[in-house]
Amino acid sequence: MKSAVTETSAAPSDVARQHFAAEFTFETDCWDVHDALSKGADFVLLDVRSPQMFARGHVPGAINLPHGKMVRSKLAAWPDDTLFVTYCAGPHCNGAARGALRLAELGRPVKIMAGGITGWLDEGFELAVDGV
Numbered sequence: 249m250k251s252a253v254t255e256t257s258a259a260p261s262d263v264a265r266q267h268f269a270a271e272f273t274f275e276t277d278c279w280d281v282h283d284a285l286s287k288g289a290d291f292v293l294l295d296v297r298s299p300q301m302f303a304r305g306h307v308p309g310a311i312n313l314p315h316g317k318m319v320r321s322k323l324a325a326w327p328d329d330t331l332f333v334t335y336c337a338g339p340h341c342n343g344a345a346r347g348a349l350r351l352a353e354l355g356r357p358v359k360i361m362a363g364g365i366t367g368w369l370d371e372g373f374e375l376a377v378d379g380v
Contacts, residue, residue: 274348275360276333278367285309291331293361296347305375307335307361307368315347320354331357338366 259267281293285308295302295310302312313322315334326332332351336343344360351358363370 303378308376335361338364
């Protein structure tokens with residue numbers, strides 16, 4: 249008797265390899281972002297949540313740019329080939345994807361930090377708080 253897991257066969261290994269390798273072109277994780285920030289990041293980390301949420305706690309070094317406010321003029325300070333990494337509250341929030349989509353529509357390279365604030369905290373990393 250097949251379970252819901254085995255009812256649909258796994259993809260052939262070459263197809264699975266292509267799929268999983270492609271995921272890394274779209275996202276990164278909290279651990280890799282933390283490591284890169286500690287060494288001098290070669291990307292711009294964007295917190296796409298509201299300014300109020302950002303002030304309550306954000307990844308140190310992140311810039312607050314809500315996805316609804318992403319326009320070409322706000323990105324003019326960075327060269328066209330700058331990689332942006334977006335994050336939001338966590339896996340229950342699609343703000344990072346909305347921000348990534350907007351950046352891609354503006355022709356900018358972009359990845360999502362999987363897990364967002366929830367993932368950051370799950371890894372044991374600290375948040376920066378404005379005014380503290």
